[in-house]
Amino acid sequence: MTVSDRQRSLQSSMHDMGLTEEAIERRKRIVGLEPADLGRIAAVKDVVARGAEEFMATFFEFLSKLDEARPLVTSHGLLDRARQLKKAHLAAMVQGEYGTRYVEQRLELAQLYARAGLEMLVFLGAFHHLLRAIGSAIMKQFERSPMEGFENFMSLQKVAFFDIGIIVDVLVMERERTIRQQEEAIRELSTPVLQVRDRMLLLPIIGVIDTHRARLITESLLRAIRANRAKVVVMDVTGVATIDSKVANHLLQTVTAARLMGALVIVTGLSSEVAQSLVALGIELSKINTVGDLQGGLEEAERVLGYRLLRNGDALPPPTMTEN
Amino acid sequence: MAVPILKQEDVLIAQVQAILSDDDLNQLKDDLSNRIGRARSRGVIIDVTALDVLDSFATRTIRGIAYTAKLRGANTVVVGIQPDVAFGMVQLGLSLEGVETALDLEEGLAFLRNAANSRGPRVR
Amino acid sequence: MSAEIRVPIEHERDIVTARQRGRELAAANGFSSTDQTLVALAISEIARNIVSYAKRGEVMLLALEETGRRGIVVIARDEGPGIADPELAMKDGYSTAKSLGVGLPGAKRVMDEFKLETQLGKGTTVTMKKWVR
Ligand SMILES: Nc1ncnc2c1ncn2[C@@H]1O[C@H](COP(=O)(O)OP(=O)(O)O)[C@@H](O)[C@H]1O
Ligand SMILES: [Mg+2]
Numbered sequence: 001m002t003v004s005d006r007q008r009s010l011q012s013s014m015h016d017m018g019l020t021e022e023a024i025e026r027r028k029r030i031v032g033l034e035p036a037d038l039g040r041i042a043a044v045k046d047v048v049a050r051g052a053e054e055f056m057a058t059f060f061e062f063l064s065k066l067d068e069a070r071p072l073v074t075s076h077g078l079l080d081r082a083r084q085l086k087k088a089h090l091a092a093m094v095q096g097e098y099g100t101r102y103v104e105q106r107l108e109l110a111q112l113y114a115r116a117g118l119e120m121l122v123f124l125g126a127f128h129h130l131l132r133a134i135g136s137a138i139m140k141q142f143e144r145s146p147m148e149g150f151e152n153f154m155s156l157q158k159v160a161f162f163d164i165g166i167i168v169d170v171l172v173m174e175r176e177r178t179i180r181q182q183e184e185a186i187r188e189l190s191t192p193v194l195q196v197r198d199r200m201l202l203l204p205i206i207g208v209i210d211t212h213r214a215r216l217i218t219e220s221l222l223r224a225i226r227a228n229r230a231k232v233v234v235m236d237v238t239g240v241a242t243i244d245s246k247v248a249n250h251l252l253q254t255v256t257a258a259r260l261m262g263a264l265v266i267v268t269g270l271s272s273e274v275a276q277s278l279v280a281l282g283i284e285l286s287k288i289n290t291v292g293d294l295q296g297g298l299e300e301a302e303r304v305l306g307y308r309l310l311r312n313g314d315a316l317p318p319p320t321m322t323e324n
Numbered sequence: 325m326a327v328p329i330l331k332q333e334d335v336l337i338a339q340v341q342a343i344l345s346d347d348d349l350n351q352l353k354d355d356l357s358n359r360i361g362r363a364r365s366r367g368v369i370i371d372v373t374a375l376d377v378l379d380s381f382a383t384r385t386i387r388g389i390a391y392t393a394k395l396r397g398a399n400t401v402v403v404g405i406q407p408d409v410a411f412g413m414v415q416l417g418l419s420l421e422g423v424e425t426a427l428d429l430e431e432g433l434a435f436l437r438n439a440a441n442s443r444g445p446r447v448r
Numbered sequence: 449m450s451a452e453i454r455v456p457i458e459h460e461r462d463i464v465t466a467r468q469r470g471r472e473l474a475a476a477n478g479f480s481s482t483d484q485t486l487v488a489l490a491i492s493e494i495a496r497n498i499v500s501y502a503k504r505g506e507v508m509l510l511a512l513e514e515t516g517r518r519g520i521v522v523i524a525r526d527e528g529p530g531i532a533d534p535e536l537a538m539k540d541g542y543s544t545a546k547s548l549g550v551g552l553p554g555a556k557r558v559m560d561e562f563k564l565e566t567q568l569g570k571g572t573t574v575t576m577k578k579w580v581r
Contacts, residue, residue, distance in 0.1 A: 408481055
C-alpha cells in the first residue's frame with residue numbers, strides 16, 4: 001500500500017466508524033478530557049519522551065510472553081510497524097492535540113491489532129502494563145510533590161481512556177465484520193442448485209429471503225441453467241420462513257428470469273394457506289406452475305422432459321425436422 | 325449491422341449481432357415479415373446469444389416480430405438469452421410475455437419440431 | 449479520479465455508444481458482470497428517452513470514489529419538452545408513447561440511486577448512481 005492509499009483507507013475507516021469532529025469531541029467529554037488537563041499533560045511531556053523506549057519495551061514484552069499475541073510478535077512486518085506506531089503514539093499522547101489526525105493514528109494501530117487477531121483482553125493487559133510503567137515514571141519525577149504528579153498522571157490517563165475507547169470499537173467492529181462475512185458465506189452455500197438428472201435442476205430454498213438473497217439465488221440459478229443446459233427446474237419453497245407478497249415477487253422474478261433462458265420452473269412446497277393469502281394479495285400465481293409436494297414436482301418435471309413418454313412406449317419425437 | 329437471416333428447412337433463423345441498433349431491429353422486423361411469406365416458413369428463431377443487453381425497446385420489438393410472425397402462420401422462439409441479460413430484464417420489469425424461449429439454437433429447433441408434430445396443448 | 453466521459457445523444461445509434469461506454473467504465477471500476485449489464489441497461493433506457501422525447505441531449509459518465517466505496521454516476525441531460533407529471537412518469541407502465549413505460553421506473557430499480565429533475569419547456573436531467581458491491 002502506498003502512503004496515499006493508506007491515508008485514503010484510513011479516512012474511509014474514520015467515516016465508517018462515524019468518527020467525525022463532533023464525535024471526537026463527544027468522546028473527549030465522555031472521558032472528561034478538558035482544556036485544564038492539557039497543561040498538566042504538558043508537565044509530563046519530558047518524562048514520557050525520555051522513557052518512551054522503555055515503555056514501548058514493556059508493552060511488547062508483555063505481548064511476547066502470550067501465546068494469543070503470537071501472530072503479532074512473530075510477523076516482522078506487523079511488529080515493526082506496530083513498534084513504529086506505538087512510538088509515535090507515546091509522542092503524540094503528550095502533545096496536547098487530540099483531533100482527527102490523532103484519532104487516525106489510533107485507528108491505524110487498532111486495525112493492525114485486528115489484523116493480527118489480537119484479543120481485546122490481551123490488548124487491555126498490555127496497555128495496562130504500559131500505563132503502569134508510565135505512572136511509576138511520573139510519580140518518580142514528582143517525588144517531592146506526589147499530589148501534583150498524581151493529578152498530572154490522571155490527566156494523561158484520560159487520554160489513555162480516550163485511546164482505549166477507539167481501539168476497543170475497532171476490535172469489536174472487526175469482529176462483527178468477520179461474523180457478517182461468515183454469515184454471508186453460509187448464506188451463499190445454503191442455496192445449492194442441484195442437478196437431479198440430465199437437464200433437470202432442483203433448487204431447494206431454505207430460510208429468510210430478502211432482496212439481496214433473492215438476487216444471489218437468481219444469479220446462481222441462471223448460471224446453473226446454462227452450465228447444465230437445464231430445461232426444467234424444480235424450486236422447492238417448503239423451507240422458506242415466510243412468504244409474503246415481497247418474497248413472492250422475488251420468487252416470481254426468479255421464475256421469469258429462468259423462463260427467459262428457456263427453462264420451465266415448477267414450484268413445490270407452497271402450502272394452500274400461503275397460496276390463498278398470495279392470491280388475496282393480488283400476486284399472480286397463474287404465472288407459476290405449482291405442484292403440491294416435492295415428489296409430485298419431480299414427477300411433473302420428468303414428464304416435461306419426456307421420460308414418461310419413453311416409459312409408456314409412446315412414439316419418440318422424430319429425429320429430424322424434415323416432415324410436415 | 326444488419327441481422328443476417330438463414331433458412332434451415334422451414335425455419336428462418338435470425339442471428340442477431342453483438343451490437344444491435346433500433347434500425348437493425350426494425351429492419352429485421354420487415355425482413356422477417358417478407359421472408360415468412362415468401363418461404364412459407366413454419367417457424368422463426370431469433371438468436372440473441374451475442375447480445376449483452378436487451379432493453380425495453382428491443383423486448384417490445386421482438387414481441388412485435390413474434391406476433392406478426394404468428395399472424396403469418398409461424399411460431400417464434402427467442403433463443404440464447406444470457407444469464408446476465410435475463411437477470412437485467414426481470415430487474416427492469418420485462419418478461420417477453422407470450423413469446424417462446426429456449427436455451428440455444430439447438431433447443432429452439434427442437435421446440436419448433438415438437439410444436440409442429442404435436443400441435444396439442446403444451447406445458448406453458 | 450478518471451475524467452468524465454461525454455456521449456452526445458442525437459441519433460438512436462448514440463444509445464448503443466452510450467451504453468457501451470457505460471459498460472466499459474463499470475468494468476474498469478470493478479463492477480461484476482451482472483452489474484455491468486444493469487448499468488448498460490439503465491443507460492440504454494434513459495438515452496433512448498432523450499432520442500424519443502427530447503431529440504437531442506447528452507449522457508455523461510463518471511467514476512466515483514467516495515469514502516470506502518467505488519461506483520459510477522450517469523447524468524443524462526436534455527433541453528427537451530420536460531415532463532408534465534414526473535410522479536406519473538415514474539410509474540410502471542405509464543407511457544405517452546404507447547411503449548412499455550418501464551424505462552424510468554426500471555432504471556431506478558436497477559441502479560442504487562436515482563434522481564429525476566425536469567421542468568416543462570426547459571428540459572430533463574436524470575442522475576443515477578451505482579456502487580460496486
Ligand atoms: N427525457 C425526457 N423528456 C421528456 N419526456 C420524457 C423524457 N423521459 C421520459 N419522458 C416521459 O416519461 C414517460 C415514461 O418514460 P419511460 O418510463 O421511459 O417509458 P416509455 O419511454 O416507454 O414511455 C414517457 O412516455 C415520456 O412521456
Ligand atoms: Mg423510455
